[in-house]
Amino acid sequence: SQQGEEDPQALSIQEGENATMNCSYKTSINNLQWYRQNSGRGLVHLILIRSNEREKHSGRLRVTLDTSKKSSSLLITASRAADTASYFCATDVGNRDDKIIFGKGTRLHILP
Amino acid sequence: SAVISQKPSRDICQRGTSLTIQCQVDSQVTMMFWYRQQPGQSLTLIATANQGSEATYESGFVIDKFPISRPNLTFSTLTVSNMSPEDSSIYLCSVELRAGGGYGYTFGSGTRLTVV
Secondary structure, eight states, X not given: OOOOEEEOSEEEEETTSOEEEEEEOSSOOSEEEXXXXXXXXXXXXXXXXXXXXXXXXXXXXXXXXXXXXXXXXXXXXXXXXXXXXXXXXXEEETTEEEEEEXXXXXXXXXXX | OOOEEEEOSEEEEOTTOOEEEEEXXXXXXXXXXXXXXXXXXXXXXXXXXXXXXXXXXXXXXXXXXXXXXEEETTEEEEEEOSOOGGGOEEEEEEEESSTTSSSOEEEOOOEEEEEO
16 A cells, blocks of 8 residues: 655756655654665665654755654755656555555656 | 665566566675566565565565565575566565664665566
């Protein structure tokens, strides 16, 4: 069953602009993760934010988590052509520590 | 973090045949995970493979269709059996980034399967 839902489904922005993607989920979580997938290849783990954290940074990435709204956002600042990819959020399943559920993803396209 | 080598990267197969996908990890890991990503869709967990025991399959996936081997702590295979065009997907293996869980996962580069 779907847990995370990304929004928007697709996003096109000019190189240098900031890109913001959102993820909403339904049940309580221990952590939320963001992944990048280039051209249908393997996923790359970007960042994990725990339920007791509100914001996390990694390079040009900024992730926020609002557990009261059951939502998270991924901000990519100063976008580059290489950021063109699909971005997925994933949440753990409450009673299992080995399973995560992925959202449908946001396809980000950086225009030159 | 662990590095995964997955192969083949892609294949085109005839319906009714089987394909075995391999994942080799550069370190010992307890659990390996197999996912399917249908065209334009998200990832769905097929099964979790522990060394020395049978894989645990998620709802909608059965061992006869997706037999899994886990002969040691660094290797696993997923076989897609008796393939039909509906099996055309990307298949990915995954392991935890760090032992103990709660740190995220790393993925193989995926196997793009087309069944004709």
